[in-house]
Amino acid sequence: MANMLSDVIGAHAPLKIVLLQPTNLAAIDFRIMKVFPALNIIETGLHNGDIGPNTTVVETSSGTMALGLAIVCMHVGLKLHIFGDRAIEPPLKRTLEELGAEVHLVGATASDANLQLLRKQALLEFIDRTGATWSRQYDNLGNRLAYARPAEEAIRQFGQIDVLVATVGSGGSSCGLANYCRAFFPEMKLVGIDTFGSVLFGLPAGRRDLRGLGNSILPGNLLHEAFDEVHWLGANEAYQAAHRLHRETSLKRGPTSGAAYIVAKWYAERFPRSKVLAVFPDDSSRYENSVYDPVWMYEHGYRSELARTEPVLVHYPLGANRGWCRFDWSRRSLPAVMGSPHSVN
Structure with missing residues (x-):
């Protein structure tokens, strides 16, 4: 089994830490993270x-x-x-x-x-x-625990991590990576990325054009108290971000990786003394006939001029409704956040 583990990981999910720009930004780049x-x-x-x-x-x-x-x-x-x-x-x-x-x-x-x-x-x-x-990916603790090895490799190659930026679906990768990294860097900030129509961080279930992140059920592997900040991105923002990632780094990846890239880059540019690590969970193979097809993008109304390039700060999750929004989660439970809104935008 040990040899099979090494062979499967090496063939399908080699662990690479890719240094990006600005110089305080990097990504843990998976081919097939799951x-x-x-x-x-x-x-x-x-x-x-x-x-x-x-x-x-x-x-x-x-x-x-x-x-x-x-x-x-x-x-x-x-x-x-x-x-x-x-x-x-x-x-x-x-x-x-x-x-x-x-x-x-x-x-x-x-x-x-x-x-x-x-x-x-x-x-x-x-x-x-x-x-x-x-196999119960949403609730099986083995999902979260599986990310100890990638976290260890990220620390070995990148050193201290001040901000970890990860898209959220089952909660396994974001919470699993954060749990291991915080054993070494307890003050590390965890920034989660969700999408509109997903129930993970307090929004009602609805239409989700952006797939690969978000959820219509609350998984047991999602630990809300682990998150310092949450961002919501729409499909157009994530699709355009995937193109931006390709243009700026030559890495051709899926829209969930694109979403992680623009949020992580936004942090790295504003906090140049913080080392920011983004999680790139997917390659582009599933999206060659959609996100990377200009005809498909145009026919579905996904255009760069319509995409937000900066997040809008909201003071309550239900204030997040389109484009790109962010909210200060402050390591609170879901009931604690939803039960005491400061204001609704």
Whole structure:
């Protein structure tokens, strides 16, 4: 298992710290970030007996967790069923199936507010029929714990980290990286990035054009008290940021990486004495026919002149409604923040 761990990580998620501009900015650059939690969850299950050689693993995902699990389950010979939606584009679906996974797409569009609940319902019905084992990326502690190794490598290569900027979906990478880093740098600031229509930081569930971050359910791996500040970005802002990241650094990555880049760069430019580390969770392979296709961008109304390039400070989460907004979370619980608004913008 140890050799398999090294081989899988080395092939699919090599750890690289990329130095950027300004000089106090860097990124931990993953190719397929979710290989880390997928491998940790499956490895732990095999070790403690929750997963056996004939176990069928199931998960709800329409992105890189599905791919991470498909890679790991292929290596250890486990059957995998993924419950996703139409955000799984045909190329990704073919990749998952070639790795041996069976993909079930729920009958809903990718922007439905209740999308993840529908996926979960289909998954639970499958478990009732088959007795399959759910890897539970949203609540499995193995998700958060998987990021100790990337955090250790980031500290080894980058040194002290004053600000960590990460997009938030399951809470695993942001809270996992922060937990390990704060063992060395307890004052480190954690900045989370969400999107509009996501319930993670107090907004009502709604249409989410930007995928890869955000959630329509509250995952157990999300620790609100870990966050110092929260930013919300719209799809256009993240898409334009991915192009900006490519133009300015030559790194062609997905919009979640773009979102992390512009927020981290905003911090690095305003606090030049602070060392800022951004988390780049994805490459561009899923977005060549959308975000990186100028015709698709134009037809869907995503234009650079319409994107905000600075965040608007709001004094209560419900004041965040479009573009790019930020809020001082101050390591508080969700009820503490939502129960005492100072003002609503």
